[in-house]
Amino acid sequence: MKSKRMAIDTAMILVLPLLMAYSLIGERFHEIAGTLMLVLFLTHHSLNSAWRRNLSKGRYSLHRICRTTLNAVLLIFMILQPLCGILISKHIYTFLPTGGLSSLAREIHLPLAHWGFVLMCLHTGVHLRPFIKRLPLWGKAVGAVIAAYGVYAFVKRQFPAYMFLKTGFAFFDYSEPALLFILDVLAMMVLFAALGWWVDRGLTSRAERRKAE
Amino acid sequence: MIKMKRMLTILLVMGMLFSMASCGSASSAASQPVEEAAKETMVSQAVDTSHTEAEIVSQNQADVKVSGSDTLVIYFSRTGEQYNVGVIEKGNTAIVAEMIAETTGADLYEVIPADDHYPTTYKELTDVGIQEQRERARPAIGGELPDISGYDTVFVGAPVWWGDWPMIMYTLFESVDLNGKTLIPFSTHGGSGLSGFDRSLGAAFPNSEVLKGLAITGTDAQNKQDDVKTRVQKWITELGV
Numbered sequence: 001m002k003s004k005r006m007a008i009d010t011a012m013i014l015v016l017p018l019l020m021a022y023s024l025i026g027e028r029f030h031e032i033a034g035t036l037m038l039v040l041f042l043t044h045h046s047l048n049s050a051w052r053r054n055l056s057k058g059r060y061s062l063h064r065i066c067r068t069t070l071n072a073v074l075l076i077f078m079i080l081q082p083l084c085g086i087l088i089s090k091h092i093y094t095f096l097p098t099g100g101l102s103s104l105a106r107e108i109h110l111p112l113a114h115w116g117f118v119l120m121c122l123h124t125g126v127h128l129r130p131f132i133k134r135l136p137l138w139g140k141a142v143g144a145v146i147a148a149y150g151v152y153a154f155v156k157r158q159f160p161a162y163m164f165l166k167t168g169f170a171f172f173d174y175s176e177p178a179l180l181f182i183l184d185v186l187a188m189m190v191l192f193a194a195l196g197w198w199v200d201r202g203l204t205s206r207a208e209r210r211k212a213e
Numbered sequence: 214m215i216k217m218k219r220m221l222t223i224l225l226v227m228g229m230l231f232s233m234a235s236c237g238s239a240s241s242a243a244s245q246p247v248e249e250a251a252k253e254t255m256v257s258q259a260v261d262t263s264h265t266e267a268e269i270v271s272q273n274q275a276d277v278k279v280s281g282s283d284t285l286v287i288y289f290s291r292t293g294e295q296y297n298v299g300v301i302e303k304g305n306t307a308i309v310a311e312m313i314a315e316t317t318g319a320d321l322y323e324v325i326p327a328d329d330h331y332p333t334t335y336k337e338l339t340d341v342g343i344q345e346q347r348e349r350a351r352p353a354i355g356g357e358l359p360d361i362s363g364y365d366t367v368f369v370g371a372p373v374w375w376g377d378w379p380m381i382m383y384t385l386f387e388s389v390d391l392n393g394k395t396l397i398p399f400s401t402h403g404g405s406g407l408s409g410f411d412r413s414l415g416a417a418f419p420n421s422e423v424l425k426g427l428a429i430t431g432t433d434a435q436n437k438q439d440d441v442k443t444r445v446q447k448w449i450t451e452l453g454v
Contacts, residue, residue, distance in 0.1 A: 023376055023409065090375070094347040103339035106375075168296065169373070169404035174412060 005047050012040045017185040024178040028091040038082045063203040077116040084109040114162040121189045125196025132197050150191025153184035284319035285364040286310045289371040293333030296403040298435045305401035305434035306370050312445045313368050327355035342374040352381040366454050370399035373408045386417040398426035401434050
């Protein structure tokens with residue numbers, strides 16, 4: 001069960017940077033990767049259905065409120081994003097009607113992709129806490145350096161412009177190897193995972209920490 | 214043992230991803246309807262041979278270029294409401310095309326739809342654009358196709374629609390053979406740059422030489438024309454054509 005969960009989560013982490021590379025790896029592949037991500041997400045959600053069942057149980061500390069809010073927003077995103085994707089599909093889902101919603105779906109899909117990327121990485125960071133705790137000091141230092149580079153990549157790759165609707169079109173430089181873009185995305189993933197981990201740790205009350213450690 | 218299984222799972226997933234990547238990139242919108250395209254060309258050739266000789270001569274005479282230039286600018290452009298520029302009277306791509314023609318002394322050919330069903334509002338135009346791509350449409354071109362026999366260098370430009378050439382440009386690519394020419398793509402866009410115009414042009418005409426393209430945003434084409442002119446001139450100087 002645990003290893004199955006981990007395999008699904010690892011696959012999601014691997015698919016994410018490919019999705020972000022969009023047309024660099026081909027639109028058709030983007031649609032396949034998106035579909036795969038949706039299937040992985042549905043599996044991930046059913047394997048972790050205890051989260052949903054326990055929502056109405058127990059007390060809500062500030063820590064839990066924050067975690068639950070993050071998860072809830074992410075859940076909405078994980079449903080909306082594939083829906084928008086299907087409405088603007090050019091290869092796989094062309095047999096489905098769009099109902100004249102394509103232009104709206106397109107406008108939403110791009111900013112959602114970048115917000116969703118950040119949310120997914122934060123979520124990953126929150127749940128990687130036991131793993132990060134076990135990292136040796138040099139491991140944490142390497143992570144910090146990569147995260148610092150991630151800040152640069154985040155700005156260089158215009159992510160804020162997409163997130164805050166400054167530009168409605170994704171720019172890709174085809175003369176650059178796709179791998180460079182993917183490496184930048186990986187650095188940003190480390191950045192936001194680290195941020196998620198750090199904020200989550202800060203929100204943990206002393207009592208909770210004592211209980212966990 | 215569990216660790217081994219886990220590793221195996223990860224490897225399998227990665228393998229799967231890469232194998233999909235290789236089949237994904239092989240077929241783009243450009244390469245899809247080869248058969249249909251072949252059929253269309255045959256039809257248009259059949260129509261051509263039905264012309265009388267006199268007609269062909271007069272057609273050729275009409276096409277004799279006054280300028281004698283060996284460079285042609287082919288472009289598709291839209292007016293009406295466009296992204297970030299409001300309602301425009303002169304298309305973004307038309308503005309850039311004319312600047313290129315002015316700089317190089319080239320002739321201009323505008324791709325005009327036979328049946329101009331394109332909406333003049335941005336949202337509706339966008340919806341038509343994706344519909345054409347989903348259907349792999351080949352909207353008919355109105356009027357004569359360009360006689361490209363006298364040109365060595367051809368600039369080809371259009372607005373970026375859904376990350377690609379508007380489908381009517383593929384109609385052109387399938388009815389006018391630009392192989393053997395030096396081709397230079399240019400685009401007007403809202404942020405997505407050339408969007409692979411150069412790659413798809415090269416794919417449509419494998420025996421041509423595709424030089425470095427130029428991408429101009431619609432807002433610049435409308436509002437910063439002096440600036441764009443300088444960029445066009447610099448680009449053409451660098452191209453050396």
